[in-house]
Amino acid sequence: MAIKLPIFMDYHSTTPVDPRVIEEMLPYFNEKFGNAASRSHAFGWTAEEAVDYARERIGKLINAQSEKEIVFTSGATESNNVAIKGVAEFYKDKGNHIITSVIEHKAVLDTCKRLEKEGYVVTYLGVGKDGRVDPDDVKKALTDKTILVSIMLANNEIGTVQPIEEIGKLTRERGVLLHSDAVQGVGKVPFDVQQMNVDLASITAHKMYGPKGVGALYVRRSKPRVRLVAQMDGGGHERGMRSGTLNVPGIVGFGKAAEIMMNEGKEEGVRLLAMRERLRKKLQSSLEEVFVNGSLEHRLPGNLNVSFAFVEGEAMMMAIKDVAVSSGSACTSASLEPSYVLRALGVGDELAHSSIRFGLGRYTTDEEIDYVSDLVIDKVKHLRNMSPLYEMYKDGIDLKSVQWVAH
Amino acid sequence: MAYSDKVIDHAENPRNVGTLDKDDPSVGTGLVGAPACGDVMRLQIKVSDDGVIEDAKFKTFGCGSAIASSSLATEWIKGKKVEEAEALKNVDIVNELNLPPVKIHCSVLAEDAIKSAIADYRAKQAAKR
Numbered sequence: 001m002a003i004k005l006p007i008f009m010d011y012h013s014t015t016p017v018d019p020r021v022i023e024e025m026l027p028y029f030n031e032k033f034g035n036a037a038s039r040s041h042a043f044g045w046t047a048e049e050a051v052d053y054a055r056e057r058i059g060k061l062i063n064a065q066s067e068k069e070i071v072f073t074s075g076a077t078e079s080n081n082v083a084i085k086g087v088a089e090f091y092k093d094k095g096n097h098i099i100t101s102v103i104e105h106k107a108v109l110d111t112c113k114r115l116e117k118e119g120y121v122v123t124y125l126g127v128g129k130d131g132r133v134d135p136d137d138v139k140k141a142l143t144d145k146t147i148l149v150s151i152m153l154a155n156n157e158i159g160t161v162q163p164i165e166e167i168g169k170l171t172r173e174r175g176v177l178l179h180s181d182a183v184q185g186v187g188k189v190p191f192d193v194q195q196m197n198v199d200l201a202s203i204t205a206h207k208m209y210g211p212k213g214v215g216a217l218y219v220r221r222s223k224p225r226v227r228l229v230a231q232m233d234g235g236g237h238e239r240g241m242r243s244g245t246l247n248v249p250g251i252v253g254f255g256k257a258a259e260i261m262m263n264e265g266k267e268e269g270v271r272l273l274a275m276r277e278r279l280r281k282k283l284q285s286s287l288e289e290v291f292v293n294g295s296l297e298h299r300l301p302g303n304l305n306v307s308f309a310f311v312e313g314e315a316m317m318m319a320i321k322d323v324a325v326s327s328g329s330a331c332t333s334a335s336l337e338p339s340y341v342l343r344a345l346g347v348g349d350e351l352a353h354s355s356i357r358f359g360l361g362r363y364t365t366d367e368e369i370d371y372v373s374d375l376v377i378d379k380v381k382h383l384r385n386m387s388p389l390y391e392m393y394k395d396g397i398d399l400k401s402v403q404w405v406a407h
Numbered sequence: 408m409a410y411s412d413k414v415i416d417h418a419e420n421p422r423n424v425g426t427l428d429k430d431d432p433s434v435g436t437g438l439v440g441a442p443a444c445g446d447v448m449r450l451q452i453k454v455s456d457d458g459v460i461e462d463a464k465f466k467t468f469g470c471g472s473a474i475a476s477s478s479l480a481t482e483w484i485k486g487k488k489v490e491e492a493e494a495l496k497n498v499d500i501v502n503e504l505n506l507p508p509v510k511i512h513c514s515v516l517a518e519d520a521i522k523s524a525i526a527d528y529r530a531k532q533a534a535k536r
Contacts, residue, residue, distance in 0.1 A: 312445055314470035318410070318418055330445045331470035338445065350442035386424045386474070388449035388466040389442060404441035405523075 003371045005322040011302055011361030012156050012184060013326065017253065018209040018362070024256040025211065028249035036246045037237055047248045054255025058216055061258040062182070062201060063192040066221055071238045072251055075215035076183045077107040079202035080150075082242060083179045083217055084111045086228030087148050087200070088120055091177075095145035101125045101133045101162075103155055103341045108181055112150075121145070127344055131160035131294030138167050148177045153201075154185030157328060157341040157357060158294035159303025161189050168197030177226060183207050187261030188269055188300055193218060199226050205250065209362060210257030214250035217241075272360050273301035275369050279358060280304055282373035287380055289393070293328075293342055293355060302360035307342075307351040308376075310390035311383040316356055319379040323372050328355040350389075350399075410471060411505035417475035422482045425464040427451040432535055435528025437520040446473045446513065450480065450520035452492070454528055460484050460492055465520070472510040476500050476517040484521060493525055 008016075028050060036051045038044025055067035064070060073079045088098065100112055102124045112122045123141045125133050133151055142149075149171050154161045164180055171178040179200040182191055186203050193201060204215040219241065220226045234243025284290050289309035305328075308316065313329030328339030330353060338352035358372070384390040389399060410418075427434045433454050440447040446469030453462040463481040467474045479500055484492040500506070500514035 310468060312469050312473070315418070315474060318415075318471040329470070331472075348443070349445075353442070353445035386421060386466050387468045388438065388447055389468045391426065391466060399442060404443070404447070405439050405519075 003367055007323045007368050007372060009358050009360060009364065009368070009372060010324045010326055011359035011364075012159070012207075012357065013359070014206050014212065015209045015361055016363065017206075017211055018257060018260060020260060021210055021253045021256045025249045025253040028252050032248075034248070036248055037235065047246075050252050050255075051246055051248060054251045054258075057255040057262070058203070058258040059218075061187060061262045062203070062218060063194050064218055065194070068239070069218055069221050071217045071219055071241045072246055072254075073215045073217055073242055074213055074244075074247075075206075076105075076181065076202045076204035077215075078242075079204070079215050079217040080105070080107040080179075080181055081111050082228065082231050083200040083202060083219075084108065084148065084150055085115065085231055086241070087177055087179070087226070088115050089229040090227045091147040095143075095147040097121045097123070097143055097145040098148045098150065099123045099125065099138060099141045099146060100150045101127060101152070102344045103127055103131065103157075103160075104150065104152055105156060105181055105183070108150055108152070127160075129345055129347070130298070131155060131158045131341075131345055132298060133162050133167070135163050135166040135170060139170050142170065142174050142176060146174070146176050148179060150179040150181070152184070153180050153182040153191055154189060154300050154303075155294070155341060156184050157339060158305045158345070159184070159300035160294040161185060161298045161300065163298075164191070164198065165196045171199075172197040175224075177224070184300060187258070187265040188302070193220070199224065200228075205254035205257055208257045208261050210254045211250045214247050214254050216254070268362060269301040272364070275360055275364060275366065276301060276304050276358075278366070279360075279369050279373050280306070282370075283376060286373075286377045290380075291347070291351060293345060293347060293351075302364075304358040304360070305342075306356060306358075307347065307354040308356065308380045309351065309354055310387045310393060311380055312353055313355055315383055316354075316376075316379065319383060320372075320375050323375065325359070326357045328357070329353045413479075413504050414472055414475040414506070417478040417504070418471040421465075421474055421478040423464050423478065423485070424466060426466065427453055427462065427464050432531045433528075435524040435526070435531065437523030437525075437527060439519045439523055440469070440516050442468065445469060446516060448473065448477050448516050448520040450477060450517070450524050452484065452489075452521075452524045452528060454489060458489050460487055460489060469513065469516075470510075472504070472506055473513040473516065475504055476506075476513045477520065479503060480517040480521055489525055489528070492521055495521060 034043030034047035201218040313327030314331035342352035497514035
C-alpha cells in the first residue's frame with residue numbers, strides 16, 4: 001500500500017476531528033444556531049438540550065454522578081486555571097497550601113506560580129526515573145494548610161500514567177481536594193472520578209478527536225461539594241462558574257467524541273499499544289543506545305518517547321521531515337532549554353536533547369509504523385555517522401569524563 | 408520554524424563530514440560545545456607546509472543549523488591560508504545561511520571551532536620546533 005505523506009505521529013499535540021463528530025456538529029452552525037442561554041424560545045431550548053446531552057455523554061466517560069458536574073470552558077488551559085485559582089480563592093480561609101508535581105503542564109505550573117506570588121505556598125513534587133509521582137511523597141507533603149492536590153492523569157510528553165487512585169485515597173482521608181489534569185489520559189486509560197476520588201478534572205475535546213477550543217472542568221457536586229470562585233465574570237453561565245456564551249457546535253462535537261471514546265477507547269488502546277510496541281521493538285533492536293523515557297508499563301498506549309543518544313532531536317526531526325513528531329530538544333523550544341519533564345526524570349540534559357516523542361492515534365496504520373521505523377533507523381545511523389559523540393563513544397571514550405567547553 | 412534553503416541543503420547534504428588523523432602534526436582539531444547544551448562540533452584542518460588548509464573535516468552533534476554552520480565553515484576554509492581562515496566571522500555564516508536570532512549561537516560555535524582547530528595546529532607546530 002502506498003504511504004501518504006506527511007505522516008502525523010503527534011497525536012499528543014492534537015487530533016483530527018472524527019468524521020462522525022463533524023457530522024453531528026454541522027446542524028449546530030446554522031440550522032440549530034440558538035444560544036443555549038436563551039430560555040424564552042425554541043432556538044435556545046434546542047441548543048440547551050444539545051449542550052445537556054453533551055454533558056451527559058462527557059459525564060459518563062469519566063463516571064460523573066450528574067451531568068451538572070460538567071462545566072464547559074474554552075479548553076484545558078482554562079479548566080486548569082479555573083480549577084486551581086478558583087479553589088485557592090474559595091478556600092483561602094481554610095489554608096494556603098497546594099501540592100502539584102514538577103512534570104505538570106504549564107497551564108498548571110504557571111497557574112501555581114502565579115498563586116505563589118499572591119502568597120500561596122506550593123509544593124512541587126519530583127518524580128522518579130519512571131516519570132511517576134510517588135503517593136508517599138504526596139502523603140508526606142500534606143499539611144493542615146493543604147487545600148488542593150493537583151496531579152495529572154497522564155503526562156503529555158512521556159505519557160506516564162500517574163497513580164491517581166492511590167493519591168485520591170490520601171486526599172479523601174485528609175479532606176483535601178484532588179484536581180487532575182486528565183487531558184491526555186481520558187478515554188485512553190482508566191479514569192473514574194468516583195473510584196479515584198477525584199474532585200475536579202480538566203479535559204479537552206481536541207485531544208480525543210473532537211474540535212479545538214472547547215474543554216470541560218468536572219466539578220464534584222456531592223461528597224464533597226466542591227466550591228470555586230469564578231475567574232470569568234459575566235452572565236453567570238455554567239452555574240456561575242464560567243460566564244460566556246457556550247460554543248454549542250463545539251460542545252456537541254465534544255459530546256460525540258466522548259461517546260466514541262467511551263465505546264471504542266479500550267479497543268483502540270489495545271490496537272495502539274500493539275503498534276507502539278512494534279515501533280519500539282524495531283527501533284531498539286536495530287539501533288544501539290536507544291532509551292525509553294519514563295515507565296513503559298504505566299504509560300499511554302499511543303506514546304513512545306525515546307532518546308537516540310548522540311543525535312540531536314531537532315536535527316532528527318529535520319531528517320524525518322515527512323513525519324510529524326515532536327522533541328524535548330532545546331532547539332525546538334523558544335526558551336532554548338531542554339524539556340523540563342525529561343530533566344525531571346534525571347536522564348541528563350544530553351538525552352533530553354536527543355528525545356523524540358512519537359504519538360500514535362486513531363488513524364495510525366501498521367504501514368505507517370513500518371515506514372517510520374525504517375526511516376528513523378536509517379536517519380539515526382546517518383546522523384550518528386556525522387556525530388563526534390558517536391565516534392567518541394565507539395572509540396570507548398567516556399563522554400562524562402571529557403572536559404567540555406560550554407559556550 | 409522555517410529553515411532557509413541553504414540550511415536545508417547543508418543539513419541534507421553536508422560537505423566534508425569525516426575524521427582526520429588527530430595525531431598527525433599537520434592536523435589541527437577543535438572540539439567545542441557540550442552535549443548538555445545540545446551541540447558539539449569537531450572541526451579539523453590539515454595544513455600544508457606553506458600554510459594552506461588543504462583539507463577540512465567536521466562532525467557535529469546538534470540541530471540542523473549547527474550542522475549547516477559547520478558544513479559551510481569547512482567549505483569556506485578549504486584552500487584558504489590559516490590566517491585567512493582565522494579572520495572568518497560568525498556573522499558571515501549568519502548572513503550566508505540566513506540564520507534566525509535563536510540560531511546565531513550555532514555560527515558562533517562554528518567560528519570557535521575554526522579558531523580552536525587553528526590553535527591546536529599552531530600548538531603542535533610550536534611543539535615540533
